Amino acid sequence: MAPSTRRQICSNANPNNKRVKKQDQTKEGQEQVDRNAMAVDTLLPHLPDLIVHKIFRLIPTKLAIRSTIVSKQWASVWSLGAPLLDFDDEGDSTDHDGDNLVRRKLLFIDFVESCLKHCEKKKLLELDSFRLRMRYDSELIGATRIDKWFSFVVDRCVKELDISIQRKDDNDPAESTYYCIPHTILNAQFLTSLNLEHVRIPESTGLISLPSLKTMSLTAVLFDCQMNWNKSLWMGCPSIEHLSLVSCSFSSLVWHITVKNSSLKFLQVMYCKCKSFLVEAENLESFIFTSEFSQLEYIGLLSECVRLKYISVYAQHAKIIFEMPRTCRDNVKATIDIPNLRGFRYEGYLLPNDVISLKARNPLAAIIKLNWDDEEEVLEPTFLPPWTHFPTWRYFLQNFDCCNKVELDIRHDAIAEAITFPENFRQTFSPPLPNVKYLKVLIVRLRCPQTVARVSALTDSLRWMAPYALFTLTFWDYGEAESSEEDE
Amino acid sequence: MSRVFKLKSSDNETFEVEEAAALLSETIKSSSSTEITVPNVKAEILGKVVEWCNKHAESEDTKDQLIKEWDAEFVSVDQHVLFKLITAADYLQIKELVDQLTQRVGDMIKAKTLKTVEMTYPTFNVEREVQEELKSLGF
Numbered sequence: 001m002a003p004s005t006r007r008q009i010c011s012n013a014n015p016n017n018k019r020v021k022k023q024d025q026t027k028e029g030q031e032q033v034d035r036n037a038m039a040v041d042t043l044l045p046h047l048p049d050l051i052v053h054k055i056f057r058l059i060p061t062k063l064a065i066r067s068t069i070v071s072k073q074w075a076s077v078w079s080l081g082a083p084l085l086d087f088d089d090e091g092d093s094t095d096h097d098g099d100n101l102v103r104r105k106l107l108f109i110d111f112v113e114s115c116l117k118h119c120e121k122k123k124l125l126e127l128d129s130f131r132l133r134m135r136y137d138s139e140l141i142g143a144t145r146i147d148k149w150f151s152f153v154v155d156r157c158v159k160e161l162d163i164s165i166q167r168k169d170d171n172d173p174a175e176s177t178y179y180c181i182p183h184t185i186l187n188a189q190f191l192t193s194l195n196l197e198h199v200r201i202p203e204s205t206g207l208i209s210l211p212s213l214k215t216m217s218l219t220a221v222l223f224d225c226q227m228n229w230n231k232s233l234w235m236g237c238p239s240i241e242h243l244s245l246v247s248c249s250f251s252s253l254v255w256h257i258t259v260k261n262s263s264l265k266f267l268q269v270m271y272c273k274c275k276s277f278l279v280e281a282e283n284l285e286s287f288i289f290t291s292e293f294s295q296l297e298y299i300g301l302l303s304e305c306v307r308l309k310y311i312s313v314y315a316q317h318a319k320i321i322f323e324m325p326r327t328c329r330d331n332v333k334a335t336i337d338i339p340n341l342r343g344f345r346y347e348g349y350l351l352p353n354d355v356i357s358l359k360a361r362n363p364l365a366a367i368i369k370l371n372w373d374d375e376e377e378v379l380e381p382t383f384l385p386p387w388t389h390f391p392t393w394r395y396f397l398q399n400f401d402c403c404n405k406v407e408l409d410i411r412h413d414a415i416a417e418a419i420t421f422p423e424n425f426r427q428t429f430s431p432p433l434p435n436v437k438y439l440k441v442l443i444v445r446l447r448c449p450q451t452v453a454r455v456s457a458l459t460d461s462l463r464w465m466a467p468y469a470l471f472t473l474t475f476w477d478y479g480e481a482e483s484s485e486e487d488e
Numbered sequence: 489m490s491r492v493f494k495l496k497s498s499d500n501e502t503f504e505v506e507e508a509a510a511l512l513s514e515t516i517k518s519s520s521s522t523e524i525t526v527p528n529v530k531a532e533i534l535g536k537v538v539e540w541c542n543k544h545a546e547s548e549d550t551k552d553q554l555i556k557e558w559d560a561e562f563v564s565v566d567q568h569v570l571f572k573l574i575t576a577a578d579y580l581q582i583k584e585l586v587d588q589l590t591q592r593v594g595d596m597i598k599a600k601t602l603k604t605v606e607m608t609y610p611t612f613n614v615e616r617e618v619q620e621e622l623k624s625l626g627f
Contacts, residue, residue: 047571048578051590058594067597 052077061086062111065118081126082119085153087112089134102140109141116152127153129160136165136179147182157190159212164197175200175251178222186210186236196221208236215242223250234261244268279305286310294318301325303347308332315340324348332356344403347371358399366400369409370419389418390425397432397465405438406466416443417454421461433466440472494523495538501531503538509545514581529576533569536562537576540585563592 047055052074056064061084068075089108112132119127130153136146146165153161165179178200185194186201186208193215200222216237234240240263247270250257255275259267264281268288276298279287284305289312296318301308305325311334313322321343322336332348334356341360347369400406410416433439441462463471490507493516497503510516516524526534540562547555563570570592577585 047574051574051578051586054586054590055593055597058591059597063597 046073049073049077049080053081053083057083061115065115068118068122075122079119079122079124081128082124083127084129084131085115085119085127086129086131087115087133088131105135105137105140108134109145112149116149120152124156127156127158129162130158131160131162133162133164134166135168136177137168138177138179143179146179147184150182151184154184154188154191158188159190160193161185161188161191162193162195163199164195166198170198175222175224180224195219200224208233210237211239213237213240216240217242217244217246218248219244219246221245221248223248231258231260234259234264237261237263239263241265244270245272246270248272250274276300278302281305283307287312289313289315291315292317296320299323311335313338321345336360343367344400345369356396356399358402360402364403365405365407366403367407367409368400369411370415371411390421391429393419394421394429394432401433401435403436405440406433406436406469407440408442410441410443413443416458419461420454420458421464423460426461426464431464431467434468436466436469438472439466439469440474442474442476444476491522495534496523496525497531497534498526498528499530501534503531503534505538505541506545509538509541512541512544512582512584514583515579526576526579529572529579533572533576536569536573537580537582537585541582544584559588563588567596 056078059067064078064082068078087108089105132149163181163185167177167179169177178198180200180202181196183206185191187206188210190212191210192212194210194213195215195217197219198221201218202224238261240261243259243261243264243266245268250273255273256278257272257274257276258278258280260280262282264284266286267279267281267284269277270288270290271292273293273295275295277289277296278298278300280302282304284301285307287301287305287308287310289299291314294317296315298321299313299315300321300323301311302323303325308325309332311324311332313335314337316339318338319340319342320338322338322341323345324334324347325332332355336344336357337359339359339361341358341364344358344360344364344366346356346366348371408419410419439462443458459473462473491510493505493507493510495503495505495510495516529537543555543558543562565573570589574586574589574593577589
């Protein structure tokens with residue numbers, strides 16, 4: 001991406017700033033012209049093309065274009081592939097003079113179009129990055145005019161697009177004041193990075209195809225589309241790895257968001273207004289979610305998300321049910337801060353290094369399912385004596401002390417053995433769930449009839465875990481209830 | 489025992505450079521011999537490049553403030569010399585030097601201190617077309 005020094009473009013072709021000097025109008029002979037033509041080249045002597053290309057990356061568009069006028073070599077490097085076109089109207093919120101404001105805006109638009117015309121004239125073939133920052137006023141400039149700029153840029157195989165087209169009045173509730181991005185942007189074959197701010201993504205009339213897109217960043221964007229569309233957006237980005245949605249809003253029909261994409265690695269969703277949010281992403285490694293929307297009801301990281309390593313969720317106001325991936329095999333570090341969490345579902349393989357930190361208030365019901373991998377005939381080393389995982393297991397349970405109800409589903413009796421806290425441990429440490437009122441434990445798939453001693457040890461351990469809870473223990477074998485013990 | 493490289497300028501002057509300094513150049517690194525002729529680069533320029541390499545070889549930490557100041561001084565040369573240095577550094581493929589020099593060119597363009605046609609030849613009668621273009625773009 002372009003370095004930030006580029007922001008200081010003096011983009012306004014204000015008549016007062018025009019640098020056209022009053023040249024001496026003396027007639028020059030042909031010789032003189034020739035000599036002077038040579039002078040041009042000695043002042044900007046020949047530099048290796050790659051170097052010139054490097055320099056173009058360092059200077060604002062206006063100066064780059066000027067250089068192409070004074071040096072033929074620089075012009076030829078430019079036309080082969082300009083690295084960057086960067087237009088910034090530098091905001092106007094502090095300028096209260098209405099007329100001057102309008103004039104400046106029109107000048108900016110003219111400047112952009114003359115630059116693009118100049119590029120076309122110099123037969124510019126390729127463009128690396130295009131950056132546009134401006135305020136959009138539909139009365140001054142029609143959207144189709146801006147659409148043409150994007151067509152121009154996309155035709156030249158642009159790789160990075162950074163667009164911020166803010167509305168004249170951010171607080172205007174009317175959706176029509178947004179600039180709708182043209183479909184060409186959603187079909188830019190060479191685009192690797194897309195950053196959109198303040199625009200509106202309209203309902204798509206055609207296929208979305210962004211095969212090279214790796215990074216997409218949407219800020220304050222309005223999604224104006226039907227339910228199915230939001231799925232086709234993710235399907236149109238088969239290589240995307242990094243997705244960030246900040247302060248995005250959705251038209252009322254699309255309040256349930258599903259992000260389904262198999263290449264996504266990093267997903268960040270902040271302050272977006274949606275009622276539910278689901279993620280199905282096999283390669284997702286990192287998930288960050290922050291919300292202050294009071295109508296959020298559900299966040300689910302579905303079972304497909306097997307590669308998750310890092311989860312951070314913070315949801316201030318809503319009453320939410322949160323579901324965590326079921327078949328995560330890597331060590332997961334999760335921080336979940338949802339004060340009004342209604343329900344928490346965790347399903348996983350309890351690995352020693354899973355760090356889950358849960359912050360919530362009552363009332364809350366947590367369901368913890370511990371799975372066993374059927375393919376593994378041999379017990380994991382940590383599940384064999386001497387047992388070293390108990391402190392971690394106890395710490396994990398402690399997270400749920402804020403719950404009213406805890407339900408433990410143990411999917412294999414080998415796990416049941418592993419979670420039975422031994423007596424010496426119980427005597428040394430304090431119970432992890434002193435505040436839980438109901439503890440329900442379900443153990444599935446006995447290998448063989450449990451010996452009385454084992455069951456007794458398990459019961460002792462469970463009762464120790466939640467000493468003040470109403471306690472239920474059920475054994476199931478392939479869906480049949482074999483025996484059930486209830487105790488106070 | 490570090491090797492000593494010999495760099496020969498286009499006007500036949502030879503500079504001896506210690507291995508550590510010489511290997512800052514990718515061209516020298518991938519060269520099979522220790523005697524390298526640098527075409528189109530005169531002694532004055534080559535000497536400066538060698539000076540830069542020596543300075544950067546002896547100091548490990550390139551983020552050091554002193555080195556930065558020295559570098560800033562180093563690139564504050566006449567435009568002519570600057571461009572010749574770029575050509576030399578590019579030939580020798582000394583990435584950091586090239587970066588510093590091109591950054592300097594960029595800075596000069598932005599500060600409008602880079603001399604291009606109009607500024608040193610105020611009475612130069614630029615071809616009509618160019619002048620019109622400049623005018624139309626509001627430059």
